[in-house]
Amino acid sequence: MTTTTERKLTTQKAIAEGIATEMAEDDSVFVMGEDVGTYGGIFGATEGLLDKFGPERIMDTPISETGFIGAAVGAAINGMRPIVELMFVDFFGVCMDQIYNNMAKIHYFSGGNVKVPMVLTTAVGGGYSDAGQHSQTLWGMFAHLPGMKVVVPSNPYDAKGLMIAAIRDDNPVVYMFHKGVLGLGWMTNNPRATGAVPEGPYEVPIGKAAVAREGTDLTIVTIGLSVHKALDAAEDLEKTGISAEVLDLRSLVPLDREAIVASVEKTHRLLVVDEDYQSFGMSGEVITTAVQGAFDYLDAPPMRLATPDIPIPYSHPLETWALPSVERITEAASTLLVAG
Amino acid sequence: MDIPKDHLVDMYETMVKIRRFEERIRELYFADKLPAFDIAAGLIPGEMHLAAGQEPVAVGMRPHLKAGDAITATHRPHHVAIAQGVDLNKMAAEIFGRETGLGRGKGGHMHLFSVEPNFGCSGIIGEGMPVAVGAAMAFRHKGTDNVALSYFGEGAANQGAFHESLNLASLWKLPVVFICEDNAYAISVPKAASTAIPDNSDRASAYGIPGVLVGENDPVAVYEVMGEAIARARRGDGPSLVEIKTDRLWGHFEGDADAYRSEEFKTEMNERDPIIVYGNRLLAEGVLNEADMASIQQAMHDDVEAAIEFAMASPYPAPESALEDVFAGRSVQL
Ligand SMILES: Cc1ncc(C[n+]2csc(CCOP(=O)(O)OP(=O)(O)O)c2C)c(N)n1
Numbered sequence: 001m002t003t004t005t006e007r008k009l010t011t012q013k014a015i016a017e018g019i020a021t022e023m024a025e026d027d028s029v030f031v032m033g034e035d036v037g038t039y040g041g042i043f044g045a046t047e048g049l050l051d052k053f054g055p056e057r058i059m060d061t062p063i064s065e066t067g068f069i070g071a072a073v074g075a076a077i078n079g080m081r082p083i084v085e086l087m088f089v090d091f092f093g094v095c096m097d098q099i100y101n102n103m104a105k106i107h108y109f110s111g112g113n114v115k116v117p118m119v120l121t122t123a124v125g126g127g128y129s130d131a132g133q134h135s136q137t138l139w140g141m142f143a144h145l146p147g148m149k150v151v152v153p154s155n156p157y158d159a160k161g162l163m164i165a166a167i168r169d170d171n172p173v174v175y176m177f178h179k180g181v182l183g184l185g186w187m188t189n190n191p192r193a194t195g196a197v198p199e200g201p202y203e204v205p206i207g208k209a210a211v212a213r214e215g216t217d218l219t220i221v222t223i224g225l226s227v228h229k230a231l232d233a234a235e236d237l238e239k240t241g242i243s244a245e246v247l248d249l250r251s252l253v254p255l256d257r258e259a260i261v262a263s264v265e266k267t268h269r270l271l272v273v274d275e276d277y278q279s280f281g282m283s284g285e286v287i288t289t290a291v292q293g294a295f296d297y298l299d300a301p302p303m304r305l306a307t308p309d310i311p312i313p314y315s316h317p318l319e320t321w322a323l324p325s326v327e328r329i330t331e332a333a334s335t336l337l338v339a340g
Numbered sequence: 341m342d343i344p345k346d347h348l349v350d351m352y353e354t355m356v357k358i359r360r361f362e363e364r365i366r367e368l369y370f371a372d373k374l375p376a377f378d379i380a381a382g383l384i385p386g387e388m389h390l391a392a393g394q395e396p397v398a399v400g401m402r403p404h405l406k407a408g409d410a411i412t413a414t415h416r417p418h419h420v421a422i423a424q425g426v427d428l429n430k431m432a433a434e435i436f437g438r439e440t441g442l443g444r445g446k447g448g449h450m451h452l453f454s455v456e457p458n459f460g461c462s463g464i465i466g467e468g469m470p471v472a473v474g475a476a477m478a479f480r481h482k483g484t485d486n487v488a489l490s491y492f493g494e495g496a497a498n499q500g501a502f503h504e505s506l507n508l509a510s511l512w513k514l515p516v517v518f519i520c521e522d523n524a525y526a527i528s529v530p531k532a533a534s535t536a537i538p539d540n541s542d543r544a545s546a547y548g549i550p551g552v553l554v555g556e557n558d559p560v561a562v563y564e565v566m567g568e569a570i571a572r573a574r575r576g577d578g579p580s581l582v583e584i585k586t587d588r589l590w591g592h593f594e595g596d597a598d599a600y601r602s603e604e605f606k607t608e609m610n611e612r613d614p615i616i617v618y619g620n621r622l623l624a625e626g627v628l629n630e631a632d633m634a635s636i637q638q639a640m641h642d643d644v645e646a647a648i649e650f651a652m653a654s655p656y657p658a659p660e661s662a663l664e665d666v667f668a669g670r671s672v673q674l
């Protein structure tokens with residue numbers, strides 16, 4: 001089906017619309033979290049939903065993450081489809097047991113008999129001086145732990161489609177939205193934070209990457225806000241005659257390994273850009289995938305540009321230096337092109 | 341009032357200093373973010389949680405403290421840090437992200453750490469509470485009579501860390517005072533919508549420790565109750581829980597539209613501004629006269645201004661210094 005609508009939404013509004021679309025269809029879907037009701041979510045992911053669906057289905061919670069995320073697990077295995085918001089991913093520390101020992105493992109422990117159809121939404125990412133407990137992405141850590149799908153939309157269209165797919169999925173899905181792609185009035189924004197979003201339900205398949213920009217000289221694999229940095233870098237690179245392909249992973253679990261291999265087979269060079277900590281994470285996984293799947297095609301050792309293994313610093317010059325930037329991506333890509 | 345005059349005056353001075361600090365941070369926070377508010381922009385980027393209105397909670401314990409006592413505070417830490425006597429210049433410099441800051445610009449306003457005086461805070465709700473328990477363990481181990489104070493918001497009392505910490509402190513009879521700053525809201529969520537009972541002080545009974553409610557936002561009332569609780573802890577008689585009704589005069593963070601609190605609520609709150617109420621009382625009881633108050637005002641404003649000037653004149657850290665301080669020995673993390 002092709003939708004010709006050109007209606008534009010911000011990513012934040014697209015997320016809320018995705019939730020509303022499914023809530024209207026399926027009354028087992030409900031939302032819990034801190035400030036998701038009256039406030040509409042600190043990042044607006046549940047804006048307008050309290051008015052539409054009432055306090056029985058859009059529930060403000062106490063600051064009791066272990067309690068209410070664990071309660072979502074209980075509701076999910078008993079016939080509901082909860083969406084539960086962890087305000088910032090950085091707060092996982094107070095409630096991770098319910099997430100990775102319970103939500104993620106019950107299906108396996110039960111030999112596939114008990115389903116846990118829930119969505120854990122959470123805000124990720126830095127770049128606005130919110131310091132070391134409010135700026136992390138941490139997707140590599142969630143992806144590392146077996147049993148939960150992990151999605152990270154970078155634009156409004158994917159945000160709505162991935163939300164609907166996540167709600168309908170019979171597995172727990174961690175839905176991470178980067179604050180910098182939401183199109184919030186109070187954050188520095190990228191023009192792509194607003195885009196065409198079809199009305200009505202549609203799914204973006206979980207586990208499928210998207211070629212955000214076609215290119216022939218190198219592949220930049222990335223996710224979240226870094227997709228936009230990579231796209232901006234690709235525009236700069238084009239001016240110097242370098243054609244960069246940008247692959248937006250969209251999901252980390254499952255990881256679209258075929259898309260990574262296919263792109264590297266085409267361009268012969270790989271740069272991974274990751275806002276998460278460098279070691280033991282996404283960049284290593286993507287590079288391993290390329291080395292194992294497209295070894296003979298590689299003209300140079302793959303490169304990675306990630307946040308160094310340090311807590312995210314507060315001070316602007318420190319943070320700017322630590323996180324991947326358009327300039328750094330452009331620089332790394334240029335280096336990669338003459339390597340090998 | 342049978343409270344020594346210097347204590348009464350000290351609390352007033354500190355309240356004035358705190359308020360002035362918060363006002364100046366607020367002005368400078370917005371100075372270059374408007375008209376289009378961008379949280380990442382300006383001299384002080386990022387989230388900013390200010391404590392105007394909550395001064396009594398912070399200053400009431402001051403005269404009872406002695407060197408070496410430890411304090412853990414929250415994401416809204418400035419008032420408590422100032423009351424604990426944390427170096428104002430270094431604290432301001434940290435908030436401005438400068439090399440001369442408490443944490444060389446690495447921590448920012450939610451992560452202020454000072455060795456002497458002993459102060460720490462955290463952006464994670466409830467996180468400081470077990471740390472205060474641990475500080476008290478260290479004091480006992482070392483044989484000092486120091487105490488640890490743990491500040492937390494009423495929203496934090498629904499976090500597991502609250503319950504675990506109270507139980508541990510009681511079980512081990514540790515010198516801790518848990519201080520609940522009840523400003524009735526956790527961001528947009530009113531206490532009645534988050535907490536199963538009206539008063540968190542009642543929760544103390546579940547752990548077999550004294551629970552005291554201070555029903556007014558008044559430094560003298562806080563002074564009296566904290567005097568008891570701190571003395572008890574110092575004597576080795578164990579922890580207490582003190583809950584203080586207070587007011588967050590401004591938004592949860594700067595830039596918060598604060599639409600979840602009614603105009604009526606906000607008006608009433610502003611009418612009982614604790615600095616004005618307390619100042620009037622000191623005048624009425626002849627503790628201070630108008631001239632004293634004016635000179636206190638001037639002196640406190642000067643201190644704050646000096647700190648802000650120090651901060652703004654300080655250099656930013658070198659970008660590569662981001663790699664330092666991950667591990668002891670100032671080693672570089674690659
Ligand atoms: C574990 C955790 N959950 C949620 C948050 C987000 N958060 C920051 S402040 C706040 C409200 C805190 O309310 P309260 O404890 O009453 O302190 P107040 O802000 O009123 O001073 C919330 C939910 C957090 N920082 N940490």
Ligand SMILES: [Mg+2]
Binds near residue numbers: 493494495522524525
């Ligand atoms: Mg509160």
